[in-house]
Amino acid sequence: MAEEVKKEAPANFKVTIDNITVEVAPGTTILNAARQIGGDVTPPAMCYYSKLEGSGGKCRTCLVEVAQGSEKDPRPMPKLMASCRTTVMDGMVVKNITSERVQDARAGVVEFLLLNHPLDCPICDQAGECHLQDLGYDHGKEGTRYEFKRRTFEKEDIGPYIQLHMTRCILCYRCTYVADQLTDKRVHGILDRGDHAEISTYISKAIDNDFSGNMIDVCPVGALTDKTFRFKNRVWFTKPVDAHRDCPTCCGKVTLWNRGDEVLRVTARKDEWGEVQSYDDKARLDLQYLSF
């Protein structure tokens, strides 16, 4: 019995997403299989971050319909599945943009994410590189049906490097994973639960870890922004230039954001999915580069 399983294991799984078939290794998630195909077929992901273990499953923007569970068991899955947390099976048939149900549910999720969002893009440093803006533009509906007062939080200062705007947070939990997995000691987290859950540092302790700049990079919205770049310029006026920084602890891949000859800020370099390129070899971009 065990031998049989062994023989089958190395084979690649065939999965069909929106009528495009791709072969992936067993254990791959639907989202990553879709990323291998690329383009419109890839569901948006607001909370999943491939480099952060345990991330995903929270925002529900990546929901897809599984029209056929696998070759062996062709039954469809009754509920829409979070593609970032569902692994593929051999012969699985997935519908993303070809499914009305998915589009409808996704529009719903976008509406929920924006429900209590301040939408203060004109004064938000994230504007222009905000995943929520992109998501709203691609999948959202015009106008709001929410007529109540939007949620607000007490302002909290979390240190000299990072600016926290809790009202803009979508509670993707990425920053807490960064703190857990990259920094020595996590000093912030999610307090409370339900609709009053918030990001906070315990006893308002400043986040001044060398690696906490990563939190700014993983935050998909303008909840965590770079204090040293605050209100200096708009993202779309600056020009990204790839650069390298000799650094013993990180991969050194950075992007300089220039306006004319002036370098206005430095960030980690992002890939097409908006993720920092690599944390390989414990590659970490530390905050020191921000204050050069």
Add this chain to the structure above:
Amino acid sequence: MKALQMEDFATGSMMGSGGFIVLDDTQCVVKHTYTLARFYRHESCGQCSPCREGTGWMEKILLKIDSGKGVMSDIDLLWDIQRKIEGNTICPLGDAAAWPVAAAIRHFRDEFEWHINNPEDCLRKNYGLAGYADEIHVPVLSNE
């Protein structure tokens, strides 16, 4: 006499986790739906967006209807919200929050409409269409 069985609840209503609440016809459906929505808003852990945001939204709309400030489109809005929560959350709490609202609208839509058409009565009386006996005295509204 026949024992109560799961099949007896196959009316598009919700048996939930096996527990049930019996309400007689003197009770206000809207008020009870609001109570359930309030419970689920409070219990939501806040991890996933449909439940975190949706439960609070439904609660606010139900309170609005119950306090005589609702409009007709609120009923369809509620229906749409519960539809977008159901099945899209990480855990079944989202489903459980959506079902009572769906069941109430499916079976007692007239009760919701009554609240919207009779904004003053629903502030003064603790019931909708039901024949509940006691009136609530709302000091602001009474002219004495």
